[in-house]
Amino acid sequence: xxxxxxxxxxxxxxxxxxxxxxxxxxxxxxxxxxxxxxxxxxxxxxxxxxxxxxxxxxxxxxxxxxxxxxxxxxxxxxxxxxxxxxxxxxxxxxxxxxxxxxxxxxxxxxxxxxxxxxxxxxxxxxxxxxxxxxxxxxxxxxxxxxxxxxxxxxxxxxxxxxxxxxxxxxxxxxxxxxxxxxxxxxxxxxxxxxxxxxxxxxxxxxxxxxxxxxxxxxxxxxxxxxxxxxxxxxxxxxxxxxxxxxxxxxxxxxxxxxxxxxxxxxxxxxxxxx
Numbered sequence: 001x002x003x004x005x006x007x008x009x010x011x012x013x014x015x016x017x018x019x020x021x022x023x024x025x026x027x028x029x030x031x032x033x034x035x036x037x038x039x040x041x042x043x044x045x046x047x048x049x050x051x052x053x054x055x056x057x058x059x060x061x062x063x064x065x066x067x068x069x070x071x072x073x074x075x076x077x078x079x080x081x082x083x084x085x086x087x088x089x090x091x092x093x094x095x096x097x098x099x100x101x102x103x104x105x106x107x108x109x110x111x112x113x114x115x116x117x118x119x120x121x122x123x124x125x126x127x128x129x130x131x132x133x134x135x136x137x138x139x140x141x142x143x144x145x146x147x148x149x150x151x152x153x154x155x156x157x158x159x160x161x162x163x164x165x166x167x168x169x170x171x172x173x174x175x176x177x178x179x180x181x182x183x184x185x186x187x188x189x190x191x192x193x194x195x196x197x198x199x200x201x202x203x204x205x206x207x208x209x210x211x212x213x214x215x216x217x218x219x220x221x222x223x224x225x226x227x228x229x230x231x232x233x234x235x236x237x238x239x240x241x242x243x244x245x246x247x248x249x250x251x252x253x254x255x256x257x258x259x260x261x262x263x264x265x266x267x268x269x270x271x272x273x274x
Contacts, residue, residue, distance in 0.1 A: 001032045001109060001148050001248060004259065005176050006241035007183070008066070009041040010204030010211035011232025015051060017203055017239055017262060022059040025261070029243070029270060032105045034059055035113055035150055037178045037200070039066035044212065044232040046071030049078040056084055062103060064115045066154040066179060067122065070095075088117045088154060089136065090127040100136045102146060109248060110146040112136070116164075118155020118179075129153065129160075130167055137171045142251030148173040149251060155179055158198045165196040173246045173253055176200050181210040183240045183258065183265075193252030201240030206264045208233035238263030243270050 004025070009015055018036065026034060038055055042048045046068045052075075055063060062084050069087045070076055079085045079097030089099025100114035114136050116129035133151055140146045149172040153164040161177035168175045170192030176199075177184070183201025190196050202211050209217035212230045220226055238260055245255040260268040 001105065001111070001246045002030055003111075003148065003150065003174065003244045003246065004029070004031050004034045004241060005150065005152070005174065005200055005244070006034070006036045006203050006239060006259075007200030008178050008181055008202045008204070009036060009038045009055065010181065010202045010237070011040065011044045011234070013205045013232065013234050013237040014203040014211075015041055015054065017237035018060070019054055019058040021239060021262065026059045032107070032109070033061050033103075033111055033148070035062045035064060035152070036060040036203075037066065037152060037154075038063045039068045040202070040211065042072055044230060047075055048072045049074050049082075052078065052082060052085060061105075062086060062113045064113065064152045064178070066115070067117055067124070086113050086115050088115050088126070090116050090129050090132040099132070102140065109148070112140045112146045112149040113152075114150070115152040115154060118153065118157060118160045120155060120157035120160045122156060129164065133164065133168065137168060142171065142173065143249060147248050147251055148246045150174040150176070153177050158184065161198045165190060165194065169194045170252070173251050174242070174244050176242050183260065185258070187242060187256050187258045189253045189256055193250065195242065195244040195253035195256040197242050197256075197258065200242050201238075201260070203239050203241075204237050205233035205235040206238055207235050236263045238265045240265070
């Protein structure tokens with residue numbers, strides 16, 4: 001199976017890049033399944049129903065969220081209506097929507113998608129992500145209930161993300177980090193067959209401070225004072241993410257490749273796919 005995961009969509013620039021390019025990449029790279037983190041797609045904080053529909057129509061099979069999952073209040077009800085949206089597994093016991101679901105690709109192969117929030121340096125004390133993910137993976141074994149499983153681990157600390165990768169090694173096809181908006185250079189297949197990257201980066205304008213126009217973040221760093229709200233940068237976006245091929249029989253990864261397409265960053269795409 002050929003799976004593409006795209007990191008956090010950041011504002012209008014990220015949405016525009018996904019809507020303009022994803023369908024072409026799906027066709028050129030012969031992708032079977034696409035997951036897109038979209039928790040910052042609306043004004044840099046949360047996701048509206050309209051923007052969710054746009055991203056799904058552009059070629060995403062599943063949308064994952066994050067700690068900003070419900071910043072746009074309409075998502076409280078829309079995630080109950082739209083089953084292709086996955087909110088964090090350990091967000092809150094009474095949170096609407098679901099943190100894990102099994103989907104099918106065009107050939108009927110089953111793919112588990114789940115997401116958990118980290119605890120280290122996060123503003124809220126979320127429930128233990130390791131036990132939450134462990135329970136889901138035990139219910140959906142690779143090579144049995146599902147042909148592939150993807151875990152989006154949404155946290156600040158790379159150490160916590162790497163810990164999740166090793167915790168899931170051999171039990172998930174892909175463990176990929178989101179939240180920090182900076183792609184890490186550690187894409188690899190772990191010893192037991194799980195594709196891993198500490199952070200997929202963002203789909204946004206990298207002439208910025210993690211996707212925001214530079215002036216206000218720099219003012220706060222330099223003076224310690226704020227003058228205005230953060231505003232997403234609006235220049236050409238780089239699509240950042242992770243491309244993985246998996247074995248249908250075992251569910252384990254056979255190939256992994258960092259993706260950086262368009263925009264300012266040095267480009268990285270599967271060389272034999274496009």
